[in-house]
Amino acid sequence: MALKYTVLGAGAMGLRFGVLLQELAGAKVDFVDNWAPQVETIKQQGGVYVSRDHENRHLVPINIYSPEEYDWAPDVLIVFAKQMTLSDLLQRSAHFFRPDHQYVFSGMNGMGHIEKINHYFPKEHVVAGTCLIGTVLNKAGDVDFIGKSGAGSINLAPQVGEPDERVKQIVEDFTTANINPHLNDNFYGTLLTKVVFNSVINTICTLFEIQMGQFIDYDGAEKLGKQLINEAFDVAERAGIQLLSTREEEWQTIKYVSEVTNPLHYPSMYQDMSKNRPTEVDYINGYIYDLGKKYNYEASTHDFLRNLVHLAENTRKFRQN
Template sequence: MTLRYTVLGAGAMGLRFGVLLQENAGAQVDFVDNWAPEVETIKKQGGVYVSRDHENRHLVPINIYSPEEYQGEPDVFIVFAKQMTLQDLLERSAHFFKPEKQYVFSGMNGMGHVEKLNKYFSKEHVLAGTCLIGTVLNKAGDVDFIGKPGAGSINVANETEKPDERTHEIIADFKAANLNPTLTTNFLGTLMTKVVFNSVVNTICTLFEIQMGQFIDYPGAERLSKQLINEAYDVTERAGIKLLNDRETEWKTVEYVSRVGNPLHYPSMYQDMHNGRNTEVDYINGYIYELGKKYDYEATTHDFLRGLVHLAENTRKFRQ
């Protein structure tokens, strides 16, 4: 029997997880969002419009609520908020948390969310992971799944690094939903492996307003990628964090996902920039740089890219 899920944050990835669990795994899924236009639009149109690679746009009925009106009692929360808005979402949702029996999974980009989740849920009930799944929120109530059915994969780890019975139930549902999960017992290494990936692809694609396939088409993509990867690995090695891949495998992952897996995808950081929102660069490249400083290492390329992204954010006010 599938578990009951509530997705906190009905953006691109939250919708993809929830819809696939609902449609493929037969799970009961509710959605809660603190972005009023998303809640109001989906309620008005009777569901969310879902496309795949810009085709076959159709309406999928879902249940969505603001945090204040939700009263459900799920077994598991799935959290996909932006790092900058997560605290607000958790505070407004705390009235329906029952942390003594509920579990929470988050596949958010960057670092910083686990500490916020731990204010409400014990480490024994927290799972987090990484998602190599391209999804775009075109506008409120309209999402595009990038890639063929079954495309992409996720890595999941318990914060305690000790999987329990509920963990295996969650993994079984994720498999049934065609999310291709892999369970690991390396919590920080799992999260930081995706941070390194995002620090290359998300940031560069955002700065040049390009798709992942357009980035990897550039003959110098390998050199640029390896410069960022090597700096990030220098940092994590000093911090005692063992990543899931070695340096060469991480580059091969960047190459494969960009060229084969999701060549048409604009990463989420680009989507934020394009839609006038602040990006999560401080939680990705900035996190790598700040972690390195703790161990007397200057990841200067990551810091430089962080500055360029903030410069691009600032210049939006001059555009007509």
């Protein structure tokens, strides 16, 4: 029997995980979100509208609540908030946390969320992963799963220790839900490997407002990508973090996902930028640069791109509505 889940952060990825667990794994799933329009819209509709690759839009009934409305004790919390809003969501949800027996899985972008989660949950109950899955929140109450059924995958690892029976059950449920989890024991290497991926594809696609397939179509994409990859790997080596891939394998992953898996996908950072929301660039390229500085290494290309993204954010206020 599947575990009971509560999704904290019913945005694009939170909805995808929760809906798939509900529909394919038969899990009991609730959703909690601190964005009021999302909660209100889904309640009014009686569910969330789900499409796949812009087609077959249909209503999926789900249970959604604001943090203050909710008071149920699931087995597992799935956390998919933006880095900038996570502290607020956790604080407002703390009344239904049961850290002595609940586990937490998070597949958020960037770095910084684990420390916030550890404020409420012991490391022994924390599992984190990275998602090569494209999903778009078109508007409140309307989500689009990018890629065919079963497209994409996740890498995940327990924060400390060997995977216990609860972690194995999470992996089993994710497998049944067609999320394609790959379990390993390299926690920080797992997280940082995805940060490297995002530092290339999310940031460049956002700056030029392009899809992943449009980036990889450029004959200079490999040179751009490898410059960022090499700097990030230099930082990881100095920090003593073993990544899950080699430099060449990381480029090949970016190339494959951009060409084959999600060529029509606009990354989440672009989605934030296009809706005039703050981006997570400080938790991605900025994190790589700041980590390098601790070891007297200048990941200058990452710092340059971080500032370009902030420049692009700032200039949007001059655009005509």
